[in-house]
Amino acid sequence: MAPKGKTTKKTSSVVNLYLLSYNSIQIVGWSYLLYQIIDFYLNPPKDQTLWDVVKYTVGIFQNAAFIEIFNVSAGFVKSNLVVTIQQVLSRVSIVAALVFIPETSDSPGLPLALTAWCFAEITRYSYYAFNIIGFIPYIITWARYTFFIILYPLGVTGELLVYWSSLGYVERTKMWSVELPNRFNFAFSLWTAISILMFIYIPLFPQMYMHMVYQRRKVLGTPDTKKVQKKTLADII
Numbered sequence: 001m002a003p004k005g006k007t008t009k010k011t012s013s014v015v016n017l018y019l020l021s022y023n024s025i026q027i028v029g030w031s032y033l034l035y036q037i038i039d040f041y042l043n044p045p046k047d048q049t050l051w052d053v054v055k056y057t058v059g060i061f062q063n064a065a066f067i068e069i070f071n072v073s074a075g076f077v078k079s080n081l082v083v084t085i086q087q088v089l090s091r092v093s094i095v096a097a098l099v100f101i102p103e104t105s106d107s108p109g110l111p112l113a114l115t116a117w118c119f120a121e122i123t124r125y126s127y128y129a130f131n132i133i134g135f136i137p138y139i140i141t142w143a144r145y146t147f148f149i150i151l152y153p154l155g156v157t158g159e160l161l162v163y164w165s166s167l168g169y170v171e172r173t174k175m176w177s178v179e180l181p182n183r184f185n186f187a188f189s190l191w192t193a194i195s196i197l198m199f200i201y202i203p204l205f206p207q208m209y210m211h212m213v214y215q216r217r218k219v220l221g222t223p224d225t226k227k228v229q230k231k232t233l234a235d236i237i
Helices: 004-042 051-063 066-073 082-101 102-106 109-133 136-145 149-175 192-222 223-236
Strands: none
Touching: 004 051, 004 066, 004 109, 051 082, 051 109, 066 082, 082 102, 082 109, 082 149, 102 109, 102 149, 109 136, 109 149, 109 223, 136 192, 149 192
């Protein structure tokens, strides 16, 4: 049996290689999606919507985020499991709406949400990948804690518009809904569920946004903080 210290070091190296590979693949995937979006508007294809062009890329790389739940559960990544599950499911539910509800593919919120997702994910996974290597360029750190100022409102607006565009179709078709009376004495309305989900954004968005504002101040600091630091250094010298 190998010494415990060597086993731990070897295991850590394997995990880091696995995480680096996962993050690198996600960077490539979301970069390709951003290319598809840009190319769609620069060279509009005939008889195809944006969703027709990007649906497979979105499906693969967004659903791959389920791996992050495993990574946290296994202890490979130090993060809050509940928050990770919420973040993954919130995105996957948008993809599910796009897949199963036809009218969402024409929503003006689709390009907004996808574009915000692309920039956010490219930045996020780049930050994680460099962190594993042990060197994070300042521009990556700055982007990670600055782009959200625009991307969060843009993404949330896009997601809400996608949900909004689904309500008409769901109401007309009674999609996935169960009405009373029935032998199970159970009722479910997908229209109501989507509406509730939309209202949940109201209290959650400010909390998430202000959390990122706090993190930005903590990581990047503020002009006032930097002035104090310089003054203190000058006094010491």
